[in-house]
Amino acid sequence: MEAVITVVGQDKVGILAEVCAVCARANVNVEEVTQRILRDTFAMIMLVDLSRATSDFTAFAEALRQKGEALGVDIRCTRQETYDAMHRI
Amino acid sequence: MLNTNDILETIRMISDEHLDVRTVTMGISLLDCADADGKKACEKIYRKITERAKDLVRTADEISAAYGIPIVNKRISVTPVAMLLACAPDADPVWYAKTLDAAAKAVGVNFIGGYSALVHKGFSAGDERLIRSIPEALAATEFVCSSVNVGSTKSGINMDAVRLMGPVVREAAERTRDSMCAGAAKLVVFCNAPEDNPFMAGAFHGPGEPDCVIHVGVSGPGAVRAALAKLPKDASLDAVAELIKRTAFKITRMGQLIGRLASQKLGVPFGIVDLSLAPTPAPGDSVANILEEIGLESCGCCGTTAALAMLNDAVKKGGVMASNHVGGLSGAFIPVSEDDGMIRAVERGSLTIEKLEAMTAVCSVGIDMVVIPGDTDAAVISALIADEAAIGMVNSKTTAVRVIPAIGYKEGDVLDFGGLLGYAPILPVSAFSPSVFVARGGRIPAPIQALKN
Numbered sequence: 001m002e003a004v005i006t007v008v009g010q011d012k013v014g015i016l017a018e019v020c021a022v023c024a025r026a027n028v029n030v031e032e033v034t035q036r037i038l039r040d041t042f043a044m045i046m047l048v049d050l051s052r053a054t055s056d057f058t059a060f061a062e063a064l065r066q067k068g069e070a071l072g073v074d075i076r077c078t079r080q081e082t083y084d085a086m087h088r089i
Numbered sequence: 090m091l092n093t094n095d096i097l098e099t100i101r102m103i104s105d106e107h108l109d110v111r112t113v114t115m116g117i118s119l120l121d122c123a124d125a126d127g128k129k130a131c132e133k134i135y136r137k138i139t140e141r142a143k144d145l146v147r148t149a150d151e152i153s154a155a156y157g158i159p160i161v162n163k164r165i166s167v168t169p170v171a172m173l174l175a176c177a178p179d180a181d182p183v184w185y186a187k188t189l190d191a192a193a194k195a196v197g198v199n200f201i202g203g204y205s206a207l208v209h210k211g212f213s214a215g216d217e218r219l220i221r222s223i224p225e226a227l228a229a230t231e232f233v234c235s236s237v238n239v240g241s242t243k244s245g246i247n248m249d250a251v252r253l254m255g256p257v258v259r260e261a262a263e264r265t266r267d268s269m270c271a272g273a274a275k276l277v278v279f280c281n282a283p284e285d286n287p288f289m290a291g292a293f294h295g296p297g298e299p300d301c302v303i304h305v306g307v308s309g310p311g312a313v314r315a316a317l318a319k320l321p322k323d324a325s326l327d328a329v330a331e332l333i334k335r336t337a338f339k340i341t342r343m344g345q346l347i348g349r350l351a352s353q354k355l356g357v358p359f360g361i362v363d364l365s366l367a368p369t370p371a372p373g374d375s376v377a378n379i380l381e382e383i384g385l386e387s388c389g390c391c392g393t394t395a396a397l398a399m400l401n402d403a404v405k406k407g408g409v410m411a412s413n414h415v416g417g418l419s420g421a422f423i424p425v426s427e428d429d430g431m432i433r434a435v436e437r438g439s440l441t442i443e444k445l446e447a448m449t450a451v452c453s454v455g456i457d458m459v460v461i462p463g464d465t466d467a468a469v470i471s472a473l474i475a476d477e478a479a480i481g482m483v484n485s486k487t488t489a490v491r492v493i494p495a496i497g498y499k500e501g502d503v504l505d506f507g508g509l510l511g512y513a514p515i516l517p518v519s520a521f522s523p524s525v526f527v528a529r530g531g532r533i534p535a536p537i538q539a540l541k542n
Contacts, residue, residue: 078156079157082157086095087099
């Protein structure tokens with residue numbers, strides 16, 4: 001199962017490292033990362049593979065959300081099908 | 090391959106523009122629960138609903154978490170209860186309402202629709218008893234919603250039913266005067282009622298539906314308005330319509346995804362996506378604001394009907410391509426109390442009940458969530474229902490009336506229903522009497538379907 005992690009907020013040192021650490025702890029493989037800084041807003045998108053994850057999806061998404069709160073950024077983890085449905089015919 | 094812009098657009102639509110799935114509604118047939126003994130019928134109803142819908146809320150919440158799309162409401166619609174009453178002449182209809190309420194609470198849904206009767210051509214056994222019991226049933230329950238279909242394009246308008254409904258609406262408000270007359274907010278009077286509508290208060294599970302089915306109602310006025318805000322003010326209406334279509338497509342695809350997943354996980358057939366723009370009282374999540382974004386100073390001014398007609402049509406065109414089964418009400422909703430922009434338009438004096446009536450000729454549903462003066466005569470309410478039904482009948486579309494007589498309140502007061510039902514000031518209605526017309530009863534014959542002018 002593949003999912004998309006989005007991180008949106010104020011740029012600061014260590015965001016990528018912190019999010020990757022959460023993924024590593026859950027044995028979630030990071031397949032692709034893109035990031036942009038638009039003015040001061042940091043936007044990072046990661047494609048991750050959860051097929052060998054050691055925690056279930058809801059717990060993993062919640063761990064990311066809490067990490068986001070601690071970092072002061074908005075972190076969401078969403079299954080990839082959502083974006084395929086909305087943007088591909 | 091990730092497309093950053095697409096993903097960020099989706100996140101923005103959900104987090105900033107209130108994009109959500111408004112409702113996942115499970116339709117459940119109660120035809121096999123009919124029993125001459127009303128108490129036994131109620132036991133069967135409770136058992137069937139709690140069995141079929143036991144996983145509905147949990148499943149919808151799981152899908153919402155995994156796919157990142159808020160699902161605001163989980164609801165149930167059932168077979169019109171009047172059909173079950175027909176074979177139980179000694180049963181009290183209110184027992185059935187209380188049973189529906191208890192079942193809704195047991196499975197955790199926030200509304201259950203189907204305390205309904207379909208009387209567009211006349212009353213069968215059970216119909217009149219159910220209609221007369223509506224005020225008591227709505228006052229005695231929390232989550233039950235009621236609807237009555239009084240007309241259709243093929244059968245005309247049952248004016249005996251229309252005459253009955255004016256006093257029923259008034260009494261529903263009277264019996265709940267201590268709670269903002271909210272009983273009337275849970276009662277819809279339809280013409281051409283759809284059998285697969287997932288939206289409340291008018292949802293019921295039509296007799297042509299399967300035993301159990303999942304319908305989805307999408308929303309998204311905020312996302313449409315935000316998309317339009319980025320267009321230059323001199324962009325032509327072709328460009329406006331095209332942008333609405335594209336946005337409606339994306340919104341509906343999301344609804345289709347949720348419906349398919351819910352249907353798979355619950356093992357229940359997928360019914361329809363209702364591709365409606367359903368507003369909420371949250372600022373910006375408003376159909377009125379879309380019309381204003383198109384270029385009107387305030388919703389209700391001249392041009393409103395034309396802009397709304399275009400919006401409604403573009404939403405359908407975009408949505409139809411995004412879903413393999415479209416149904417329900419499908420179009421732009423124009424409830425007053427549930428739409429921040431409509432409320433403001435009423436407060437500014439630009440939106441009147443007469444303009445709302447004109448708007449209902451070109452959009453989804455009708456005079457919806459409108460608070461009218463508490464001293465409005467029952468015959469006036471009946472005549473208002475007749476007017477709306479006539480618009481629906483002649484235009485082969487669904488129309489409805491959901492008005493709340495503000496009994497015990499005075500001009501200038503505001504009724505606040507809380508939550509999604511919102512709040513609204515009292516809107517004046519013509520007090521000239523239509524009582525002789527209403528008292529005639531009988532049926533308005535079905536309109537001719539050719540020689541259209």
